[in-house]
Amino acid sequence: MDQEIIRKLGVLSEVYTPAYPIEIKELFSGRDSQFRNVFSFIGQKGYHCLIFGDRGVGKTSFSNIVKVVCESDRQVAKISCNSDDTYESMWINVLSKLSIKHEEVKQDIGFNTEPEKTENVILLSNLVSGEDITIPKLLSIFQHLGNPIIILDEFDRLDPDRFNKRLLTDTIKAISDNLPDVTIIIVGVSEDVGSLILEHESIERNIGQIHMPAMSPLEIEAIIKKGEQPLGLKFSQDVVNKIIELSSGYPHFTHALCYYAATSAIYDRSDTIDAVHLSIAIRQTIDNAHESLRNSYRIATLATKQNIFSEVLYAASIVQTDEYGYFQANDLEPILSEILGKDTKVNNFTFHLGKFCIAERGEILRVTGSKNRHRYKFKNPLMRAFIRLKIEAQSSVTQ
Known part of the structure; x- marks a missing residue:
């Protein structure tokens, strides 16, 4: 070749890395306002931050670059949470990314020999076990680290039946009160802070919120x-x-x-x-798209007789949404009228939107709000782009 x-x-x-988050600062683009916010929060004593948004908007790449920038002058521990984690195992994972320097002095036998000094790096996870992980123990460890940053990525993957979020919230509060130079950054898929962490009133002033919308x-x-x-x-x-x-x-x-x-x-x-x-x-x-996207699209547009399911779904993929990805049924009226070439009112397609929200059509949408004020959103927001790609590919074939 x-x-x-x-x-x-x-x-x-x-x-271009479609299968892997960006880790090189020079190759990252955008998110200027979010970077300003996160470094503003990092610079405030006793402050932590929570980065939240839909799947696929680039939160992991963003947190990778935050790590790269910050680790030039401080220790940064970045981990990915998973459904098997407990409070104790998560902190052991964090401590495996942090270290302290330990100097050993060795004196050889003889009157004229100088003591030999060696500096060793010890991972903090080697100094504790899961049973040792308590709030006082963590405070005693972190006080020797200066101003570390701890990034907890994919926080939404934690299983609430295994992981004690209330205890983590108490830990964040204790760190804010006692070690104001330590910063914790929580990153996860969510529409609001409450669904990621269990808040209590006294911690609200200690956590800055950074929403990551679509770019x-x-x-x-x-x-x-x-x-x-x-x-x-x-x-x-x-x-x-x-x-x-x-x-x-x-x-x-x-x-x-x-x-x-x-x-x-x-x-x-x-x-x-x-x-x-x-x-x-x-x-x-x-x-090369994820099988779940392809399968959901297939189920949603399956047809045994003529219908407008695919047209309604396409309209939903191109409609203007709010910053959280929601739209209302009447937002689709002008779009569907153009797609179908005739005046199309809400009552012509609310049935289809409803079907998209149940298992029969793969639950491709989810709905919130009261009956007369329903708001819809793709269950997997990446589906919006996938549908556009499918329609574009189909139109190029027919041209």
Whole structure:
């Protein structure tokens, strides 16, 4: 294979990472206001922060870069929580990422020999066991670390039947009161703080909240453009606009479309990524999407006779939502009227929206609010982008 192609493919795997969160600061784009907020909270004594938002908006990549920036002058322990964790096992995991330096002095036999000093690094997890993990014990350990930052990623995965969230809340409060230079950052899928942690009144003033919405078009464009210089490639403006549209604000799909489109252009020895390369990328992104997305879409649009389920679902994927991804049924009226080519009112498709919220159609949507003020949201927000990709692929076939 051509050495230049091999070189570019190697660079490509670093620039666009659809299967893995970003860990290199220079390759991260966007989230300027969220970065300002998180570093403002870190700089305040006794303050901690909670980063929350939908799945797929880039919270793990964001917290990775926070770690990279902060660990230049302090210890940072970043872990991923899981459903097997208990309060004790989570803290053991945290302590395995933190260390203290221990100096040993060895005196050789003889009058004229200088003592030999060696400095060892000891992981804190080696000094404790699960039974030792109590709030007083943690305070006694952290007081020797100066100003560490502890990042608890994927916090929503903790099983409430195994993990004592109330005890963690008490721990955060105790750290705020006694060790104000220690910062805890909690990261998780959620629409609100209350569903991630069990709050009590006295801790509200100690936790800053950072909501991570879907990315703006300008932020998505920055991700796309990030790879042009290192790859020596240029995305045509039409391709840039289409990737922004199809990504729906979710960087996972931006990375996937850019990766597959750039791969196609590299093999073509083309300096420009055009519509042909993007068309290939769309099909590859669909083929490599998570099985749960493909299966949910199949169940939701299954048809034994003519219906408008796929059209209603497509309308739901392109409708303007609030910052938490919700829309109301009447928001779909003008969109469906255009898709179907006729005036379409709410009563023509509320049945379909209702079906999308039950097992028969895969529970692809969830609904909140009272009967006359229902608000809908995709159960998996990444589905919005996946539907757009499916429709785009279908339309390119029929053209």
